[in-house]
Amino acid sequence: MKIVENKNKFFLLSLIIILVGAAFMIYNYVNGNGIFNYDVEFSGGTSIRIDIGKDFSNEDIEKTVSKITGQSSAQIQRVLNKNQVMIKIKSTDKKVRDDLIDELAKNYGFDKKSVAISDISATISNEMQRSAIIAVVLACLAILIYISIRFKNIKTGSCAVIALLHDTIITILSYAVFRIPLNYSFIAVVLTILGYSINATIVIFDRMRENKMFNIKDKAELVDKSVTQTMRRSLFTSLTTLLSIICLYFMGVASIKDFSLPIIIGIICGTYSSICIATSLWFVMNKKSA
DSSP: OOTGGGHHHHHHHHHHHHHHHHHHHHHHHHTTSOSSOBOHHHHOEEEEEEEOOSOOOHHHHHHHHHHHHOOSOOEEEEOTTSSEEEEEEEOOOHHHHHHHHHHHHHHHOOOGGGOEEEEEOHHHHHHHHHHHHHHHHHHHHHHHHHHHHHHTOHHHHHHHHHHHHHHHHHHHHHHHHTTOOBOTHHHHHHHHHHHHHHHHHHHHHHHHHHHHHTTOOOHHHHHHHHHHHHHHHHHHHHHHHHHHHHHHHHHSOHHHHHHHHHHHHHHHHHHHIIIIIHHHHHHHHHTTOO
16 A cells, blocks of 8 residues: 555645534534533533333433433433433423423323432533543553653654544544534543554554564655555454444434444544554654664
């Protein structure tokens, strides 16, 4: 595969994707919709815990919540080993909350005294946003240190981290473009994507190191040959994961879809960046070295 020859095309493609995503963010902001579709954890809201007392379907409750509140991004969680449900919705007035509880009580026949309502304050939400940023930054720093030590080259580590930042930015932009609710699962999504992406990058860099030991001196040839040799492995690994996540997306409830869609985008982006961006950056940074 001719990576080096097409490196500028790869850089341009990534730039276009990022600019399109940024344009969507600006468009949403100008139209008063907010840059992101913040969920309860990041924007503040209401948590409702109900002891239903019998088996129930998350999907049925989700439909009821959406019908009464008009919110399509409510979080519905079953309390482990109990017939209890935790409903998290964005801040709304008391009448809507009472209507929701009345409707659920009519459907399931539970005692309204079993309902516990609590507010999630903006202070807690801001703390969660800070935690998300810190988690991603620490992950990138740890990867930079690990790759630099493993390959004994800070440039190699820098290439890997820049590619990871590329994946993170595009994943974040996907939340803005597709209006995916931005909640605490965002951290799990980003760290999962970083893990898949760095794994594929390390495989390619390892092959480049091995080929260099076999006296492939020309750096363009080194990159192209190493990518070609690892291409099947990189694509098959990503495809296997994608098939599983795609099944989750089409068969899962809304909350599962909101989790799986950015992972699908991130894995595709991570595979692309490992093959095309990280290796192109390595060539640019190392072409003048011995």
